Amino acid sequence: AQWNTWAPPWFQAHGQHTYYPAGLLAAQTAFGYDLLYDELSPNERQLVRKALLEYGIARAYREYVLDNRILANTSNWLAHTVGGALIGSAAMWNDEPVPELALYTNGLLKKLEEHLAASYLGDGSYGEGISYQEFDLETTTVALIALERVFGFNYWDRSHVKDSLWYPISTLAKPISGSLDMGDTHYPAGHSIAPVVARSRNPVFRWFYDLLDHNSLHDFLFADFSLPSQPPDAPGSRYFPQKGAVVFRTGWGEDDAILLYRAGPNFNHNHADQGSFLIRALGEELVTEGGYADYYKDPYYDSYFKQAIGHNTVLVDHDPESQEIAGTLGSLSGYPKITDVILSRSFDSLSSELQQVYRDRLRRFCRRVLFVKPEYFVIYDELAGNREPAQFDWLLHLPDRARVKADGSISLYRGSKSTLAVQKLLPADAAVHVENGHLRYSTFNPAAPPSPPEQPAILELSTKAPVTRTAFLVILAPTRTEEDARKFTSALQPIDNSSWAGFESRGERDDLLLFLKPEPPREATYGEWSTDAAVWFHRRVANRDNILAAQTVTTLKRSGRVLFAADKAVSFVAEYRGDQIEVTVNSREQARVEIARTNGELAGITVAAGQQTVTVR
Template identity: 25%
Template sequence: MAPIVRGQGLKVADQLQPHPRILLTEDLKRRVKASCEAEDCWQELDKLVMGTAERLFDEPVTPIYFRGKTMLPQARELFRKVFFLSYAYQFSGDADFAKRGIKEITHAATLESWNPKVFLDVAEMTMAVAIGYDWLYDEMNPSERQLVKDALIKKGIKPSYDNTFNQFLTLDNNWNQVCNAAMVWGAMAIYEDAPQLAAKTIARSLKSSHLPMEKYSKNGVFPEGVMYWTYGTTYHILMLEALAPLLKEPVESFCSEGFMASGQFFLHMIANSGSTFNWSDALEKHYLNPAIFWMAAHTGDPSLLWNEKKVLEQKDFKELRQSRMLPAVLLLGAEFSPGDIPSPSSRSWRGAGENEVVTMRSSWEDPEGIFLGFKLGNASEHHAHMDMGAFVLESDGVRWAMDMGMQDYHSLASKKVDLWDSRQQGGRWTVFRYSNHGHNTLTIDDSLMDVTGKARLLKYSDQKDFRFAVGDLSDVFLRKDRSVTRGVGIKNDDHVIVKDEISASSAPIKIRWKMVTSAKVDTNGNVAILKKDGKEMKLEVKSPKDAEVKVWPASRSNRYDAPNKGASLVGFELSVEKERAETIEVLLIPGSSSMTPMPSQPLSEW
């Protein structure tokens, strides 16, 4: 085997192990197999991968075609199939799995290109073909190896050296992480045939990948939100884990402080129900992912896996058939036993950085406990929404105050919406879900928030009798003639307070307070009763006294907006005369509450 070539001062081992070399060793295979024998949950997941791979025998080779300008869904499907088949071959020794996987990667290798104009397409294709080439190598004949190896170099790695396509190298978001991970996997797969190119590519990716690492705040907040943390961080870790045997230094030495702390971010962004606090472009669904298992292992903190523990114990794995990362979950997670995972120590968490966020809960163990998430920050980060000051709320196992999350990108692009124009009057903010009109925050004078503004956390408490956070929202409104402060908190682990203090100014102002909910809403004056899944929550406006709670559609009726079926806005409007201040206080009281809530103190006294 050819020696590793040192690149740009990168310290690596003298020899590269034979195929398979990406993520997998014989020792790891033995340990994963032992875990699957010892723990029912891991055994079930192993069976799921094997069973899914068997079903692929009867499916055609993945067709690769364009949907608009991209073939990303098809590239990801290719990655899923090849990863499952490769795992099944390595852990069973059945050559039929390898033969089926080889059909996939040889077909991909014959394509004219992997679409470098959208380099994320190249990345997912490269990941798929690299893992297949590496793990199925022994079952490939010389002509198949040559075909696939040439494709990895010519259609995967070489386009990354073309300045027309390699902008990902200078980005500080998830694209950088995904594309660099792919280039490393591709380089490792073909290393012995192109050692200079491979070493150069590995060194370049390690250097470039520090850009997104620096975006993680000191205590771990990823500014693109929890879903893109899962995406970008998972690929970043797959890059580091693949390189670990080659590095003379521990992989942690290639990681920023914030990156290594970000397992806490992921942990605290998941509510008691198992759904995420899905601010920014994100969905509520939480799936097992390899990144959090890696974080738990490398920080020595198994409590990071509290949410994974619940998934593993419930064994509700059916949807994971579609997760291309499931084999990696087994590789990086199977040595953790659910019974050894403790609950986290703190019920509240403050995430610092450009997108400050706070979460709090009444319990970790009780799935029906109260969870409250509060988003500050800005609307200028990649994948951001105008959600400054927004909150989500769960109690009694129901999400009462929800974030509708992202809308399918293709549904907007196909209707000519420029979703990535995030200037003040850009196309992004015409979409209901993305603007402040569709979030659980204040709207002033029916206008958008200021895309250049930033909401800042003023104070925060984790005291048992009152967990709270107070933020300054003044800068996020286009009108700068009033200060706006919002406080949210859980009182006595029993009910929630949302309080806004708005200072006086020289001109009148119109305010809409609103909350997106999927519950059925009955209103009566300053009170609304929300009902869902046999549970109730009371929304009571303590101030202003004459508030009239109403229900509005969760839509602005644009032809391109998602229907947001089942969602509505509950809230109220008020007009404030010039030179008058206003206080808004809303109590959100679960049906299981045992207390009589009292109005709170001014925010200055929280």
């Protein structure tokens, strides 16, 4: 409290009043003041209050209320500067009157409310990455507790903080160090989540808490061990519409498959990674990215790790910086969006629009991702240039170049526990080559590893010449062995005609997957099938229907007989189990759908907006 400033001199030299470490110090000083109040002399109390008011509260008010710094309200800095100042205000509220304190407190409360609304989202996530959420919670949770105890303000029920652990749970892997996330982030540590778990009263959150190591002050003060523990339901796929993320899963075991996909707004510490995805399966990471790098020290952070080239997306004209970061000047008119999602036990699918961040070079970039569980993932991209023909590079980051074998249309990544088959179907003539990714600066700092690190790889599929439009269709199949991988790919037969792009495979399971091309007739046919679906899938096992699924569909027929119909475009998955069908439907509004029972009769169902699952007998 006797220091002459809590902010670094370079901040003050730039006309800024405070810095997030000053907020952390304010929170810690206020906690110490409250804890030791009876042990402090009147003069010592006055000294601490003066420092809290001048260095913690007043400067945060000037910076974040009067100057309204961080207009988007999404930065974790706000949790510390504003939250720390409010903890200070709460600690000294009932002491000697301070005329300005009510003004400062009211202004800071408004800024805190804006931060909570912008960062803690209604879909169960937090805008920034997992490690920044945990950093934010260090001060936010203590502030919410202090504000409720002193002022009676219950921000737990007025915000989504207590529901915000669904994203780190959904991306969780075993071991925890293999958990998936994107941007400037790390896997979860859980040091600050105890108050969230206690206040949520959610047994799944308690299950998550118990998986992590706990030795923080938050654990000591706020953990509630009376809350029962319950694992989440399987398979665990989840859509986060406000964050702009989808997680596909097969379950919660060490070998279960997980895919994380991103397309959405920028919050803070995000990268130019729209349309990127990560895959973990069979106990190891199979599809990676440039990932986290030290943004203060890494010489390749600005040119590689945060750029499109560091992620699993598409480059235009070989430009490593093909994407703007969403929400910056180049993409203020809009940001990429996930437009359609359907999640079920055996089949997950999403569609997204990504052209908004391509600096006006693309008229269309639609990426669709499907997961036929647990066998394979499908990536289908439709690209159209805005003016001039362009060349396109489709990127796939793999952990270790020494384990990559690129061989024509089929490439293999042979991991330590499994093999990933990468089957290129479109463009048929795309060039396949492997490039080196960058090792992170932290690999060698503060000390070099004892043995040479793995060299990250980028598998690139490139159009051979500039084109006005193209499509990429790639199958990714995690298998146990290289033999299994080759057996899988040998069964795939590509389909590419005027209406459809896709494939079929024959074997233990007969699969047919087709994507409708951009300008076909409203209802297109393929063999005995006819439909207006944007994408559809059919699987037969032992000569019986097993799965039927489609996105953005109103009619799907086989040999003229209606198998599915809707009065509005919906997405659905039908899973056949004996004489009953489990039907999952996702609709933007209430719709009336019909599905053929196993005996051929049509069953009518009224579905509400959103996703729901019903059983048809």
